[in-house]
Amino acid sequence: MNLFYTQGDYGLLQCARNCFGETYGNERQVREMVGRQKDQRVPSELVPRCPHCGAPMVPNLRVGGTFCEDRGWHEAASRYRAFCEAHSGDRVLYLELGVGDNTPVIIKYLFWNAVGRNGHATYACVNIGGACAPTTIAGRSILVDDDIDELIQNV
Template sequence: MSLQRGTSPSTGCCWAEVERLRQALAAADAVVVGAGAGLSTSAGLTYTGERFEKNFADFKARYGIGDMYSGGFYPYGSLEEYWAWWSRHILLNRYDQPPGGPYLDLLRLLAGRDYFVLTTNVDHQFQLAGFDKRRLFYTQGDYGLWQCSRPCHDRTYDNEEVVRQMVRRQKDQRVPGELVPRCPVCGAPMAMNLRCDGRFVEDEGWHEAALRYRAFLEGHRGRRLLFLALGVGGNTPVIIKYPFWQMSAENPRATYCCINLGEASAPRELAGRAICIDADIGQALAALD
């Protein structure tokens, strides 16, 4: 079955839709959560504005970088500059950021329920909030992992210790040369384990999580499922949005719910089984708690 990608308009945020979601959650045999960037934005992990200015004013002044996202793609002149940026970015968004309220609220809502989480977020917020890591599939990588930039092998490496050294010792937007990470196998520079091109490493843990996710879906085929899309926009729709639409359409017992401020919609084929809440995710989840 191929869904039309024309969508019905958002129903807007109203108590009736929140109540529909409450009822769907109570009736579901299991919940499949799809989490995008909007969930972390609602949790306070914003990449622009005051948070960016507070932590990267020197990079803005020197390089003209205007937000954290574009800073990751800036053509720095040296690896020392590149890792000065990335170490600060990683520390801020992965290691020194406590779990956000929406993640904690979601965990409480899922307590005692059968669930699995598919996410494109790379900030580790689910683990920090206390979600069972065996019920998580991080498809796009993790700020806390490095890989060979070539890559010459399919392994990733934890980076917290070196990242903290980089932040502590950097000066003038540069880290000491001896801290620049190199692949222990081929000697090439290390890179972030983030899916931004064809060199992304899918390590053993990635493949194990993918298998668990597929097994969860297969084990719940035809049952009353709630596909809950949180903050999923249009950047990578083939990972969460379109598959959730397709699986919801193929299972007449399934309900699809999208909570996304300014971008809540569903295909016309899901009319009657779709709940679209155009609201801040944190506020919507708190209303359910």
């Protein structure tokens, strides 16, 4: 499966300062922290540090101005752009599950614009209290104001 983790990946760590532009898988560290945590605290020596600058390592999530778009992110972005271009006039379902309002320009608005440009595309959104679409694509939008987990369990 090809995924584009445009907003980041909880399975990766990056330098809090993004001093070197790379990420690392964190499964081993997370499993060790889970195994040795007490009262939701881990021993200080388990807190990962950047091998280059010594800053804490943090989950690779788009927060603040230090998000690390590593080589894998750029490769996925290229694949995603190529897919969108290759299918810009095809029947495409833009399925949005639980996207919040913090960074709508990253996913939501791009989906709305893509559906607006392609008369064969459909926009579907599942989100408690956040399922909406502009009137320009209302006729090709499926909006479900419901819990994603419950919805999938009932499909």
